[in-house]
Amino acid sequence: MRDEFRADLHIVSQLLVDMAEGIRSAMRQATKALLTADRQAAETVVERDAEIDELYRHVEERVCDLLARQAPVASDLRAMITALHVAADLERMGDLAEHVAKTALRRHPSPAVPAELRTIFTDMAGIADRMAEKIGSVLAKPDADLAAELDRDDDAMDDLHKNLFSVLLGDDWPYGVETAIDATLLGRFYERFADHAVNAGEHVVYLITGETASPSN
């Protein structure tokens, strides 16, 4: 029974690692689409979001199956509930990558991001990528210190998000309202991506240390 549970848990963990890889790749491609007006990259992200959704369903099915067959308690039950939380965060991160890709598509062949904002979005995407990588790592091999780094990454993302608004609200913003709206929404997509990474990390920390975190932000 115990060995069977471990084997099932391993399958669930592997599905979560696959999801983390999927959403990392999605956000990389979406950023590429955004910064280079690459239509094909954008379309790939939109098409492949269904694969991430499918992995999410698999996690849910596996967890339900495992709860029904094995009736785990205590830390094993907690691991199952945590897996559901992490999967939900990852699924949403995939959606956010898709939103970035769709913004790129909507403006194509024009770039959705003007020259003045390229550095900020490149940096936001860099942090998003690092966070997605860390989520994948802590899921593959639990590491509370690495998971805790996600908080610092999120602070850096928030700083960039504030910088974005100062550029948009500067007296010399030359692009008008439409470009500002796109940038506002894009900024929010990257920032929410980071929030979900933090949530996912907190769930993994909870699993490792038993210390609870506040509800999602």
Place this chain on the structure above:
Amino acid sequence: MRDEFRADLHIVSQLLVDMAEGIRSAMRQATKALLTADRQAAETVVERDAEIDELYRHVEERVCDLLARQAPVASDLRAMITALHVAADLERMGDLAEHVAKTALRRHPSPAVPAELRTIFTDMAGIADRMAEKIGSVLAKPDADLAAELDRDDDAMDDLHKNLFSVLLGDDWPYGVETAIDATLLGRFYERFADHAVNAGEHVVYLITGETASPSN
């Protein structure tokens, strides 16, 4: 055992109904704060979000306790997983109401919404309120037809969201970038509130009919 499960399930349902009432009241107050620059209403929403988070934790604890003690299978297990999903959606709806309230606070004593957009936001808030009310009703008394109405409400919300962008992007938009950014984010908060209401409704429908819906949008 069966009676005990029913009693526990009833407690979980009641917690979800309390959450639905909490987020409905939060969004009403947040809208009041937004449209009348009512600082006290805004502060109440921010303070009381902790109560919604607390209810969310209670749902999770109850469900975990119930899974551990009773090891439900089949439709009983499904009801538990559904309760977790619905609670997560409601918790997030509370956050979105808080975001609206914080936007009102940030601009106070100026109104965050200019005259030209008051009708759109009043209408969006009206739909959000109707959806929150329906979620509360279907949680108190499962009704697949009523839950299905949430999809139509969401369509109406999406139409208003599109109207909002046409006003913001009209040649005669007189307010500049800062007000457009606020309006863009506020529009997104109401629209996401509706999305989560649809998700919560789909989970309840799934519980009633066994028909699955696609992952959250």
